[in-house]
Amino acid sequence: MIRRRGLLAIAGATAGLAGLPAPPAGAQEVVEKRVFEAGSVQTRGGATIPKTRIGYQTMGELNAAGDNAVLICHFFSGNSHAFGRLAPGGSAGYWDAIIGPGKAIDTDRYFVVSADTLVNVNVPDANTVTTGPASINPDTGRPWGMGFPVVAMRDFVEVQKRLLDSLGVKRLALVAGPSNGGLQSIEWAAAYPDFVLRAMPVIAAEIDAWMQGWLDLWESPIRLDPNWREGDYYGQGREPPLRGLAEAWKIVTLQARDRIWARQFDRKLPEGQDPARRIADRFAIEKWLDDAAMARARTSDANSFLYMVRANQLFLNDYPSLAAAVAGAAPRWLVISSPTDRVFLQPGVEEFVAALRSAGKQVQTAEVTGPLGHLNGVVAMAPVAEQVRAFLAD
Numbered sequence: 001m002i003r004r005r006g007l008l009a010i011a012g013a014t015a016g017l018a019g020l021p022a023p024p025a026g027a028q029e030v031v032e033k034r035v036f037e038a039g040s041v042q043t044r045g046g047a048t049i050p051k052t053r054i055g056y057q058t059m060g061e062l063n064a065a066g067d068n069a070v071l072i073c074h075f076f077s078g079n080s081h082a083f084g085r086l087a088p089g090g091s092a093g094y095w096d097a098i099i100g101p102g103k104a105i106d107t108d109r110y111f112v113v114s115a116d117t118l119v120n121v122n123v124p125d126a127n128t129v130t131t132g133p134a135s136i137n138p139d140t141g142r143p144w145g146m147g148f149p150v151v152a153m154r155d156f157v158e159v160q161k162r163l164l165d166s167l168g169v170k171r172l173a174l175v176a177g178p179s180n181g182g183l184q185s186i187e188w189a190a191a192y193p194d195f196v197l198r199a200m201p202v203i204a205a206e207i208d209a210w211m212q213g214w215l216d217l218w219e220s221p222i223r224l225d226p227n228w229r230e231g232d233y234y235g236q237g238r239e240p241p242l243r244g245l246a247e248a249w250k251i252v253t254l255q256a257r258d259r260i261w262a263r264q265f266d267r268k269l270p271e272g273q274d275p276a277r278r279i280a281d282r283f284a285i286e287k288w289l290d291d292a293a294m295a296r297a298r299t300s301d302a303n304s305f306l307y308m309v310r311a312n313q314l315f316l317n318d319y320p321s322l323a324a325a326v327a328g329a330a331p332r333w334l335v336i337s338s339p340t341d342r343v344f345l346q347p348g349v350e351e352f353v354a355a356l357r358s359a360g361k362q363v364q365t366a367e368v369t370g371p372l373g374h375l376n377g378v379v380a381m382a383p384v385a386e387q388v389r390a391f392l393a394d
Contacts, residue, residue: 029100029107031057031084035129036115036163044318047149049118051138055129056080056115056163059100060107066170070105071160072114073177073184075378076252076308077121077300079128080114082177083107086127095178097382104385105392110173115163117156117184119148119308123301133231133303145303146231152314153187160184161192174392175330176200178377179343180308183207183315189330190316196330198391202368203337203377205344205352206322207315214255214343219309221247222302231303242294245302250293258340258373322352326359333363334391336384338376340369364391 038052057080062069072082072095083099085092098104099112120130133148164172175185175196182204189199207215222228225244233240254262268284275281282290319325333356337349356363366384368376381388 029059029084030088030090031059031086033057033080033086033127033129036166038131038159038162041155041159043149044152044154044314045150049131049149049151052118052131052159053129054116054118054120054131054159054163055127056113057082057084057086058111058113058167059084060109060111062111062168066168067173068110069164069167069169069172070110070112070174070176071164071172071185071188072099072112073156073160073175073181073188074114074117075177075179075181076312077296078181078378079120079122079125080116081127082114083112094378095381098385098388104388105174105176106389110392111169113164113167113169115160117180117308117311118151118159119304119311121300121304121308123304124299130304132301132307134234134301143234145234148303148307150314151307151311152317153183153311154191154314154318156184156311157187157191160188161195172196172198174198174200176202177204178202179204179374180312182377183312186325186329187316189333190319190325190328193328193330198332198334199330200334200336200388200391202381203341203344203374205337205348207312208348211344211348212313215309215313218248218251219306221245221251222306225302228302231306233302241302242297245300245305246290246293246297248293248302248305249296249300250289253289253293253296255342256372256374258342258371260340261371261373322355323359326355326361329356329359329361331362332391332394333361334366334388335363336366336368336377336381338368338370338373340371340373340376343374 033055036054036056041049041052081093082095083093101108116128116130119132120128122128123134133144137144175188177185182201185199185201189196222241222244225241227239228241265285270287273281316325335353366387368380370376370380
């Protein structure tokens with residue numbers, strides 16, 4: 001039984017970034033969070049996770065042929081709550097604007113599934129079910145810590161495939177997701193081209209060496225926090241590396257937004273602060289980032305953050321190149337980007353689209369705009385709803 005109290009507000013802390021607008025109000029279905037026991041899993045790196053479980057939610061009905069399924073994959077700091085409410089009056093899922101009865105991804109027609117990944121960062125959240133470094137190693141009875149096997153994006157896909165098989169899904173009409181979820185959708189389309197008909201990566205493109213370097217910057221403050229202790233901080237009386245984790249979230253929080261968003265803080269100071277006189281005093285943007293990042297750190301796990309970073313760095317790791325990965329991938333694509341994205345920049349998105357077209361894929365593109373930059377693809381999908389609907393009907 002999953003407890004119904006949520007430690008994360010879906011439009012704010014679940015996004016890993018405070019202050020986001022709530023998804024549009026409207027008729028929202030109540031969905032049930034369930035647990036899938038995946039059993040023993042062998043990773044792409046050859047290690048074994050003896051006991052694996054993830055959370056998931058569904059909406060709609062699977063047809064007799066098992067081919068009307070849609071899989072939604074979540075972003076770096078998200079979980080399976082992409083649509084509906086987990087309790088009456090609760091927060092709406094981050095893509096609730098486009099998923100539900102009569103919406104672009106119409107749950108009167110499609111069976112929609114969304115699942116928590118392995119090494120999900122939201123370990124303290126009662127509505128997240130995951131297996132990762134904070135989980136108990138059945139061989140020792142203690143948390144895995146850094147002894148947990150390294151997992152790749154493809155490992156996320158393989159556990160999700162087991163889930164879909166258990167639900168009777170024979171083919172995906174669509175796999176989609178924002179950011180880290182977009183990467184998973186690409187990985188899915190490359191790994192299972194006969195199982196996936198359409199892919200819709202949103203605010204995602206190739207993880208090249210430049211992006212691998214940024215991911216290293218994201219995680220570095222955690223490793224520098226003395227409380228990290230090489231990942232061994234779960235014991236009684238030990239403090240988690242909150243300072244380092246907060247600094248990590250601060251980097252992610254700012255990079256995920258556009259500079260236009262930050263103009264609200266221009267030439268503003270918190271009350272009682274004078275940075276022109278005292279080095280310790282803060283500008284308004286600094287205080288906002290400090291507060292938002294620390295709030296996020298208290299609802300996440302540092303080791304899981306490190307493992308999620310590594311999974312992203314191992315994107316399409318089974319292939320020698322992006323061209324090789326997409327050569328045999330699923331046939332139909334809708335690539336949605338944000339022109340103000342500071343995580344996946346437009347030149348990288350254009351290169352990804354060009355690779356798909358060179359491989360002979362049917363490719364459509366769309367843009368989500370606004371001051372939230374990368375996060376436009378998480379909370380500002382309503383303007384592209386009709387293009388999503390048309391893509392599914394094609």
